[in-house]
Amino acid sequence: MKMKYIGMAAIILVFGIIFIPKIHNRIVNGSVVDNDRMSNIPQNYDDNVDADSNAKSITKTQGLTNEEIEILAGDQAALTKDDVAPLLTLQTVERFNFTNQNGKTITNDYYKGKVYVVEFFFTTCPSICPIMSQNMLKVQDAFSDIDDFGIASISIDPSHDTPAVLKEYADGYEVSHPHWNFLTGNKTEILDLSNNNFKLHAAEDEEEAGGFAHSGFFALVDKDGIVRSRKDAFGNPLFYYNGLEDSGIQMLVADIEKLLSENTIIKKPQD
Secondary structure: OOHHHHHHHHHHHHHHHHHHHOOOOOOOOOOOHOOOOOOOOOOOOOOOOHHHHHHHHHHOOOOOOOOHHHHHHHOOOOOOOHHOOOOOEEEOOOOOEOOOOOOEEEEEHOOOOOOEEEEEEEEOOOOOHHHHHHHHHHHHHOOOOOOEEEEEEOOOOOOOOHHHHHHHHHOOOOOOOOEEEEEEEEHHHHHHHHHHHHHOOOEOOOOOOEEEEEEEEEEEOOOEEEEOOOOOOOOOOOEEEEOOOOHHHHHHHHHHHHHHHOOOOOOOOOO
């Protein structure tokens, strides 16, 4: 046992003689910070600035382009190589059966062969919904003469948002595209579709203005009923489009155009 401890002490002594001077030199020269894989926090990280600024600073040390840095900082307006790249394929939209503002039954079959945008909203929403609706009008106007395009605005407050109420809401925004459906139906089915299929948060919440909390993002669905998305600088799906920002709408319009060009014959919309 005594010899064992002597052996261990000898190993430690040799390690100290050989490696400690090298480590000291690396510290003096700054190479530990620059090259040591144990140091993952860049030198230019600043605890005293906001996260977005740090994101931009950090990514510069990782060899990313300025455009990719903007995406990592949360700026959807940034243009990247993904503006011309194929969109990612995500989940399939589950079967739904709702009623639109004209009292017509609308199912997935209605949108078969169409590229369409999905949002979850409610007509008495006093906060983000008016912004979402105004921005969705921009999307409508960009594809006003395209029959292979549609929009599904699904109410999360169906007990109030009857077809008549939805009709009044649509008329108030001067909705003109024949394939923009404002939908109502069973609340449980709607919330399940939003939360579990689209993964867009929607729920009753007494603490929120209007009594509901929901996402301000839009989802993009291709003509085969599959949710599509571009990817971030690391190849991960972005999933959604910011319905509250012009940058998100610009990105959405660009990606709708991509999907329309995927073996789709563009034609005038029919009522």
